[in-house]
Amino acid sequence: MTFLISHATIAAPWLIAVGFVVGILGGFFGVGGSFLAGPALYVLGLPMNYVVGTDIAHIVGKSVVAAKKHRALGNVDIKLGLVMALGTIPGVEIGARVVQALKRTKHADVALGLSFSVVLVVISTFIIWESLGALRQRRASRTGKIKTRPASKKDRLHFNSLWKWIHAIRVKPMIGLPVSGIRVSFWAVLAVSIIGGFFSGFLGGGAGYIRMPMLVYVLGVPTHVAIGTDLFEIILSAGYGTFSHALKGNVDILIALVMHTGAAIGAQIGAQATEKFHGPGIRLAFAPLPILGAATLLYELHHRGLL
């Protein structure tokens, strides 16, 4: 079918299928899924400027559905999400401005792009190491005949020192987050959200592949709550992004709505599936996503002829 806004001709079932796959990933891992949806839309024939805006628009709808589902499961820390919004939006702006500034300096673009790729690969490697360690600890601590439910949300981290150190920083104001079960300095939350927002503005999409691990390892938020809260946070940041891109003429809302048909169903299934897995298992499955983020970035640099 031909979409009147972007004048792109794309078969609706493909859009629904892409949305469905990205929806499952989003509901399960708390990510926007731009690393997959963006290239897929481009391959389907959507011009690049519409890819960015339309992808963000569909992320809003999908995150609403997935976050509502996670909220029903007790996985959303709304207070944390709202505080994070204070840092995310300025972070997105900083990231977008850095992109504009780097357009003038070719080498800095490559250097920063490569550095980010390395950071993302290191994050993936770290998550694999940590979650495998946590899984080993979990197995070791199991007592012979007592079976633990696979759906248990009890979280176990192999790497505790960073969030313990962050919690020990008592710079006022301190925020109590009962849903996450932590008490942490406002400034730590702000720093995490600015970094997440920066990646979102710089690389596009929701940047859940960096925000979700930071919530777990830096702030000490349980994995299930990190997923739900990240989705809530993505609604705010991607909502702002949609409006901003729509003003610039980069959103074909009809394509976003067709994609969202599959994404909304996938997101519900993905969110419900988190109930069947424990924290370390989810983190281990999450580990390839930052590598995909790095691959997207390298592809983008190559596409611009910089690599």
Next chain:
Amino acid sequence: MSDSRKTPDSAPVEGSTFWLEIVVYSGLIVGYLLLVLKTLDVPLARLYERHRVSYAFAAVLLILLQGIVLELLTKILVGLFRRDGGGRRRTR
């Protein structure tokens, strides 16, 4: 890591209810999509060309509507189905 979390604001749904919700939601979302494609494609394209600010508001509104309202409607419909089913079982 601490695991002290609040009790969920609603209990996790049972498997059968979840799949019923998915079926009802899928029907509603496809209906909504067809309705929007049939009735709003030309007006939205015109809005995109002539009044970008209104188009931006409409874009955010449409995507939120698809997410929030349809899910709410699904909950109500599934609730009605379940109440109906429960009522019938009680009368046997």
